[in-house]
Amino acid sequence: MSSLQTSALIAFLAGGVLAVFLVVPYVAWSYRRRGELGIGHAVLAGAFLVYLMALWTYTLVPVPDTTAQWCAQHATSTPQLRPLQFVTDIRREQRGTGVAALLHNPALQQFVFNVALFVPLGMFGRHLLRRGVPTVLALGVLASLLIELTQFTAVWGLFRCPYRIFDVDDLLANGVGTAVGVVMAPVLRLLPAQAVSEEPEEPRPVTAWRRLLGMMLDLLSVALLGWTAQVVIRTIGIYGYGKPFDWNASPAIGTLLPAVLLLLLVPLFGDGGTFGQRVVLLAPVDPGGSKPSVLRILVRFLTGTGGFFVLVFLDATAAGAVLAVVSVVLVWRTGDHRGLSGLVTGTRFVDVRAGARARVSS
Known part of the structure; x- marks a missing residue:
């Protein structure tokens, strides 16, 4: 070469x-x-x-x-x-x-x-x-x-x-x-597909591609945060204590803790959307159009991307893969692209800019 x-x-x-x-x-x-x-x-x-x-x-x-x-x-x-x-x-x-x-x-x-x-x-x-x-x-x-x-x-x-x-x-x-x-x-x-369809502040439709992009960002963000935490702790172990950290003693650092932070705590203390959903300006709402309750957010976590990471943490990777496939298929098949967690909790997604525009107009 x-x-x-x-x-x-x-x-x-x-x-x-x-x-x-x-x-x-x-x-x-x-x-x-x-x-x-x-x-x-x-x-x-x-x-x-x-x-x-x-x-x-x-x-x-x-x-x-x-x-x-x-x-x-x-x-x-x-x-x-x-x-x-x-x-x-x-x-x-x-x-x-x-x-x-x-x-x-x-x-x-x-x-x-x-x-x-x-x-x-x-x-x-x-x-x-x-x-x-x-x-x-x-x-x-x-x-x-x-x-x-x-x-x-x-x-x-x-x-x-x-x-x-x-x-x-x-x-x-x-x-x-x-x-x-x-x-x-x-x-x-x-090169096609460069021009925007509306002004940046205008709401966009909730499409399957946008939902899947939010899911992909959730997976990637949890993986990167877990990897970063592992690198930091391993570096502290090597240079601070003279030996690397034993990952087998606490595998939650790389999977469960980042998932709880980005996919559960962010929705609880935010507008109900996970980290990836917030990136693509999507938020789940209950049948009344409000932020989902704590119980709904917890169930969404367990039946969505959070549940995938919980199953991986529990060494049930096959079950996690099934959950991921079902979630992706239902994002495509449901008319409003609410997915499995939306069907279970009765929630749907809205563009966060729609709410912002409504508040401004009122």
């Missing part, structure tokens, strides 16, 4: 991992800023994450073994500060004549690559981030300068010596690439 392929693979993997941690805040931001998620916008946001990881991998990876011997033979701390030096390099590296020979010129390929690397930044900055042209161009220059300084300082002193060269022509190429991206930004409008 070539270095470029390795960098691409790392970018996709790192972008995917980062997306898992950022999906909840992104969905919350999207529903409050745009009023809805929008698959096209989400795809662009994910692509932007992968691109940011690609900037890191293509400019800093692979990392050599910077031993003293390697540094003595390969490293250089002398920056290349002569503008347009790449023109001289192209002439020096040219072998033969004609377009084919020029396209195989390594110096030209390097310059074109540096231009192309920053074209997406101009496109995303202009279309996705909706920044003005001067701001996007400044962002491209600052990002390029940060990369060059990181290379010049051996990743800010983390390595024994610099393994990439600070090159002023890279700043020029990256700036040109950003400008090209600004011009090409309208191409991103061709």
